[in-house]
Amino acid sequence: MRALHVITGLGIGGAEQQLRLLLRHLPVSCDVVTLTNPGPVADGLRADGVRVTHLGMGGNRDLKALPALTRLVRRGRYDLVHTHLYRACVYGRIAARLAGVPAAVATEHSLGRAEIEGRPLTRGARALYLGTERLGSATVAVSATVAGRLRDWGVPAARIHVVPNGIDAALFRYDATRRAATRARLGIPADAFVAGGVGRVVPGKRFDVLVRAVAALPGAWLLLAGDGPGTDALRTLAARLGATDRIRFLGECGTDPDDTGRTPVPDLLCAMDVFVSTSREEAFGLAVVEALAAGLPVLHRTCPAIDDLPHDHAPGARRISGSVGELTAALRRRREGGARRLVPPPAVGHYDIARSSARLMDVYAHALASAPPTRREAHR
16 A cells, blocks of 8 residues: 655644654555645654655645645555645645545544634634545544544544554653753753643643743743744743743754754653643643653643543543643642652553554555545556
């Protein structure tokens, strides 16, 4: 089987890094097309031996990208096209149909109740999504929560398959030596209490709540890995609260070491004492699962990866309402209880990347078996 993965961009983000990890485990010959932004994850994929093509799309309404993508798909004679993120799902499913590909699968990574990929949902965006969804063979939801949202939108239940995001838990295993080295590199005292957060710096992540809570807790430090349009406002907030010297804004940080000099996320998790997710809503919550794999206690406002499981699968994760006062009090209790590592809970094993790749292969098999005979014959 030959598969083409089409994604909107390949900067450092959850969906982008998930794609790279997935391709390391899928027993399928795969190429990748990025519509825009061939960033650090594109470099990583190429280092892994994956062929990556940048389509150079100028924006959501760059319609000339469609024939270009269709030609690329047709030349590759792929058995299956797999799309990721909104723009790629819309254009990729149309291109796959025009190119006569037997099956098209789309993964919905970032669908919230009122947002998609951090942007407000509009009636037009929803209509376009649903219209092109019918051109595909199957839609993959990264959590049961997202599957429910898709059904509420009107996607037929029979077309929805839940394949959770996965992690390579070994990459996040706690290491005391890495903890000491990372703290020294970042100028953080060895005995300091350190909270952390990971994600794109956009309003929906509500990192301002985390900054305010840490600023209100004398002696506490914050590591914030991520970048986005809200970064400057967070820096200004930290300065106004007099906490600049205790907060490290680290920018985009990947899972693997690279040549940018940025500290990889596994090292940052080793340096933390508690992980906090203040997001208004999430489609999965991959960073929370990674933190649990590192043995960290977690405070989260919403996280389908945890909320969709029985409580005993993640005993180290505690749900909070997300107010500054509550978070400050919770962090104070964690500090007073002493920094200690937890045994990675069952949730970590549940989201093993090998398990996710096996489930995705089942979806591929189903999509190909369900393809109309005329389309399979035309592809041959």
